[in-house]
Amino acid sequence: MENCIFCQIVNGSIPASKIYEDEHVLAFLDITQVTKGHTLVIPKKHVRNVLEMDSQTAQELFSHIPEISRALLKATQANGLNIINNNEEIAGQTVFHAHIHLLPRFDEKDGLDIQFTTNQPDFDALNTLSETIKKEILS
Ligand code: AMP
Ligand code: ZN
Numbered sequence: 001m002e003n004c005i006f007c008q009i010v011n012g013s014i015p016a017s018k019i020y021e022d023e024h025v026l027a028f029l030d031i032t033q034v035t036k037g038h039t040l041v042i043p044k045k046h047v048r049n050v051l052e053m054d055s056q057t058a059q060e061l062f063s064h065i066p067e068i069s070r071a072l073l074k075a076t077q078a079n080g081l082n083i084i085n086n087n088e089e090i091a092g093q094t095v096f097h098a099h100i101h102l103l104p105r106f107d108e109k110d111g112l113d114i115q116f117t118t119n120q121p122d123f124d125a126l127n128t129l130s131e132t133i134k135k136e137i138l139s
Pocket of ligand 2: 001004005006007008045046047096097
């Protein structure tokens with residue numbers, strides 16, 4: 001896609017610090033480096049995000065995540081890793097070519113702060129919601 005910055009990285013018209021490449025997948029360092037080693041893994045084929053991804057592309061993309069993650073941890077001597085994927089603007093997506101963020105973690109002040117708000121579980125609501133979602137998967 002002409003105006004897509006990640007397609008331009010794939011076709012070599014703009015530079016990137018690449019760390020893995022094969023026929024279908026490319027991984028390169030994020031220019032922002034939220035934590036040291038912050039990496040983006042993308043399908044070479046232009047697809048907007050996970051919501052528009054077919055299973056074949058997902059398989060090719062996600063199958064490389066464990067191997068690249070292990071390499072990142074070794075290379076940066078990190079203690080852990082967060083995997084983040086933003087889909088659509090409300091979820092923080094700013095580049096509309098699918099990408100998975102791999103974020104090596106070092107300590108609580110390493111640049112990334114993720115907090116889940118916790119509340120008391122409502123089991124009836126959970127069961128109702130799970131039934132609704134199940135129907136969508138089966139349809
Ligand atoms: P998101 O907000 O999930 O869409 O993430 C987009 C990411 O792409 C951000 O973390 C940016 O720092 C990163 N990014 C944007 N342009 C480039 C580029 N030319 N090379 C590497 N990373 C980039
Ligand atoms: Zn693209």
